[in-house]
Amino acid sequence: MNNVYSSFAQAKQKIHGLEAIDYFFAKEMVQALVSNDSIHRKGQVDTGDNHSDNDRLITHILLALSESLRAGHTCLPLSELANKHWGCAFDNYGEVSHSGVIFPELTILTTTITALALSPEQQQPIVFHHGNLYLRRYFQFECELAQDISMRIATRSTFSLDEITECISGLFPEDNLSETRNDVNDIDWQKVAVANAINKNFSVIAGGPGTGKTYTVTKLLAALVMLQQSDTLSSSELSIALVAPTGKAAQRLSESIVKAVAGFSELIASDVLAKIPSSAQTIHRLLGVIPNSPNFRHGIDNKLAYDVVLIDEVSMVDLPLMTRVFRALKPNTKVILLGDADQLPSVATGSVLADIAPRPHGGFSTLNCDYLAQVCQLKGAVLRQAFSPFNTEHSTNPNDYLTYLLKSRRFDGKGGIGLLASAVIKGDSQESWGLLTEAKAKNSSQLALATTELSAWLAPLIKQYFQPIEHCENVSEAFKLLAQFRVLCATRQGSYGVEAINDYIKRYLGKAFVSQHSEQQGLYHGQPIMISENNYRLGLYNGDIGIIWRVDDENNSNSHLMACFESSDQAQPIRRILPSRLPKYETVYAMTIHKTQGSEFTHVAMLLSETGASHGSDKARESKLLSRELLYTAITRAKQQITVASNQSTWQQGVNAQVKRHSGLSLSCSDFD
Ligand SMILES: Nc1ncnc2c1ncn2[C@@H]1O[C@H](COP(=O)(O)OP(=O)(O)OP(=O)(O)O)[C@@H](O)[C@H]1O
Numbered sequence: 001m002n003n004v005y006s007s008f009a010q011a012k013q014k015i016h017g018l019e020a021i022d023y024f025f026a027k028e029m030v031q032a033l034v035s036n037d038s039i040h041r042k043g044q045v046d047t048g049d050n051h052s053d054n055d056r057l058i059t060h061i062l063l064a065l066s067e068s069l070r071a072g073h074t075c076l077p078l079s080e081l082a083n084k085h086w087g088c089a090f091d092n093y094g095e096v097s098h099s100g101v102i103f104p105e106l107t108i109l110t111t112t113i114t115a116l117a118l119s120p121e122q123q124q125p126i127v128f129h130h131g132n133l134y135l136r137r138y139f140q141f142e143c144e145l146a147q148d149i150s151m152r153i154a155t156r157s158t159f160s161l162d163e164i165t166e167c168i169s170g171l172f173p174e175d176n177l178s179e180t181r182n183d184v185n186d187i188d189w190q191k192v193a194v195a196n197a198i199n200k201n202f203s204v205i206a207g208g209p210g211t212g213k214t215y216t217v218t219k220l221l222a223a224l225v226m227l228q229q230s231d232t233l234s235s236s237e238l239s240i241a242l243v244a245p246t247g248k249a250a251q252r253l254s255e256s257i258v259k260a261v262a263g264f265s266e267l268i269a270s271d272v273l274a275k276i277p278s279s280a281q282t283i284h285r286l287l288g289v290i291p292n293s294p295n296f297r298h299g300i301d302n303k304l305a306y307d308v309v310l311i312d313e314v315s316m317v318d319l320p321l322m323t324r325v326f327r328a329l330k331p332n333t334k335v336i337l338l339g340d341a342d343q344l345p346s347v348a349t350g351s352v353l354a355d356i357a358p359r360p361h362g363g364f365s366t367l368n369c370d371y372l373a374q375v376c377q378l379k380g381a382v383l384r385q386a387f388s389p390f391n392t393e394h395s396t397n398p399n400d401y402l403t404y405l406l407k408s409r410r411f412d413g414k415g416g417i418g419l420l421a422s423a424v425i426k427g428d429s430q431e432s433w434g435l436l437t438e439a440k441a442k443n444s445s446q447l448a449l450a451t452t453e454l455s456a457w458l459a460p461l462i463k464q465y466f467q468p469i470e471h472c473e474n475v476s477e478a479f480k481l482l483a484q485f486r487v488l489c490a491t492r493q494g495s496y497g498v499e500a501i502n503d504y505i506k507r508y509l510g511k512a513f514v515s516q517h518s519e520q521q522g523l524y525h526g527q528p529i530m531i532s533e534n535n536y537r538l539g540l541y542n543g544d545i546g547i548i549w550r551v552d553d554e555n556n557s558n559s560h561l562m563a564c565f566e567s568s569d570q571a572q573p574i575r576r577i578l579p580s581r582l583p584k585y586e587t588v589y590a591m592t593i594h595k596t597q598g599s600e601f602t603h604v605a606m607l608l609s610e611t612g613a614s615h616g617s618d619k620a621r622e623s624k625l626l627s628r629e630l631l632y633t634a635i636t637r638a639k640q641q642i643t644v645a646s647n648q649s650t651w652q653q654g655v656n657a658q659v660k661r662h663s664g665l666s667l668s669c670s671d672f673d
Pocket residue numbers: 190207208209210211212213214215216256260409410
């Protein structure tokens with residue numbers, strides 16, 4: 001490495017976008033490989049180049065691997081580098097500012113890496129497997145997770161077909177005519193999802209917002225409780241854990257389950273419903289955080305006792321965390337994953353849900369089709385017809401564990417939000433922009449395109465939603481109002497980033513000059529805040545939303561500001577914490593789209609850029625982040641209304657870009673059967 005670049009500054013001059021961590025990672029790895037006597041003994045590839053060319057190539061591959069890990073990929077497929085001009089950039093005058101690196105063709109790359117003997121058995125810090133280059137740690141996570149899922153998929157429940165059929169028909173009485181139906185469109189996919197998950201120890205129910213994932217899984221949990229009750233050999237009660245990646249998502253899951261359970265009171269016996277938990281917890285809480293340690297209390301040597309673990313919002317869960325969850329589960333624990341695979345992948349490494357929920361669906365095996373036809377009392381031919389797009393007969397990679405719910409109950413497909421979300425995720429930049437401009441012309445109630453200055457369209461929304469917060473009768477009312485509206489930005493920095501917009505809103509509300517040094521520490525009554533680091537002792541987590549509220553002393557003689565947070569504890573629905581004890585936090589009128597995953601608002605304003613020209617640096621910052629998954633995630637946070645502030649080119653650039661995370665998990669999943 002020292003021979004190739006003598007310093008980070010030198011490497012950075014040549015390769016655009018390089019960060020110090022890439023340089024030191026590559027340096028460290030080259031040294032590790034050299035100390036294992038790999039590069040020098042085996043790494044001399046006869047490519048017609050001399051030895052230092054080979055070292056240079058290996059160094060550049062390792063730099064690219066580091067960049068790739070930084071971007072959240074689990075691995076780097078060498079095919080991505082083949083013949084690529086990497087790290088080249090031009091200055092404002094069109095002159096080359098960074099010459100970059102031109103990688104050779106794939107066979108040379110493969111021969112070079114193969115010569116380093118990086119196969120999984122070699123115990124090197126880097127692994128080369130199936131054409132992908134990994135950091136060993138992520139390779140191990142991926143293998144461990146794939147093997148665990150594979151083991152669970154291979155385990156089937158012992159319930160008889162008759163028991164399952166009876167249970168399913170009881171839970172879906174309105175669909176008892178299915179034997180006579182012969183149209184694919186008549187298939188109730190919620191029923192299929194319950195039937196499909198009931199006999200497996202691992203299942204995924206995926207679908208967009210409001211497709212009834214929670215509604216369906218509540219029926220599934222009821223079915224599992226009923227089957228357990230009818231099992232004469234089992235004396236114990238089914239223990240179920242409801243889990244989500246963040247506190248907010250856990251709160252939403254609890255609310256949706258409670259609502260679904262209440263709605264099933266006439267369909268399902270009360271003693272069955274009573275056994276479905278009403279409160280969800282975060283993954284970190286499930287695993288048991290050990291303060292100041294990366295490890296959890298529950299793991300391979302201290303398994304969790306649950307029979308069923310349901311995880312919601314799985315798109316947000318990264319590869320290492322998901323592997324740790326599976327590590328902590330008993331081999332016979334039933335795992336049910338829910339999520340929307342079209343949403344942004346996790347902030348950290350991996351894209352577990354997108355990997356295990358491929359689009360299009362890989363099809364069901366004939367065996368699974370026959371099973372579903374029988375227990376759902378569907379005509380086999382109808383079911384096969386339904387699966388024909390998935391190529392059931394010839395599929396080499398059936399996804400029996402996966403059911404998609406397609407029909408949104410929230411958006412009827414005619415309303416603007418649903419149409420916009422589906423045009424965006426299809427990558428149709430013209431149609432989606434057309435929907436926004438049409439909505440403006442038609443004065444749509446769901447969609448609005450803001451084409452005027454920030455002050456013209458944002459000010460009325462601030463007046464409507466944020467100004468009344470401080471005048472609410474109590475903090476619970478303030479939380480209700482706050483949940484109605486949020487400004488979502490693509491970036492933190494820049495003129496349209498979270499920080500600038502929060503400052504703008506504070507100024508508008510006349511709160512910009514609250515002194516940082518006063519007893520109030522810059523806080524004010526009615527200020528919404530978001531916690532930005534975990535504090536396990538206080539039970540406050542990154543992403544938790546609170547409101548600063550003036551509270552009277554017990555004798556009403558004095559009042560002071562407290563940070564208030566909603567709690568699932570019915571006896572004490574609001575937790576109060578002294579502001580001086582708060583972990584890091586920020587004001588939250590506006591937040592990044594990434595941070596809103598797992599939350600919903602009645603009205604959302606998505607601020608990409610103003611219609612006027614943006615600053616060059618703002619544009620560069622934004623264009624790195626913009627993708628159809630980002631826009632889709634923002635759109636689907638809105639329950640009733642979305643206001644989009646963007647110009648046409650920024651919008652279309654976002655819709656055309658796609659987040660693609662490299663990983664070998666889907667590959668490993670294809671070896672499941
Ligand atoms: N088969 C159904 N019949 C009647 N109402 C339904 C049905 N399925 C879902 N719903 C209703 O549709 C709404 C959305 O359902 P649910 O919350 O289960 O969707 P979801 O996919 O979990 O949504 P989210 O993406 O917000 O998590 C709920 O009000 C639910 O009661």
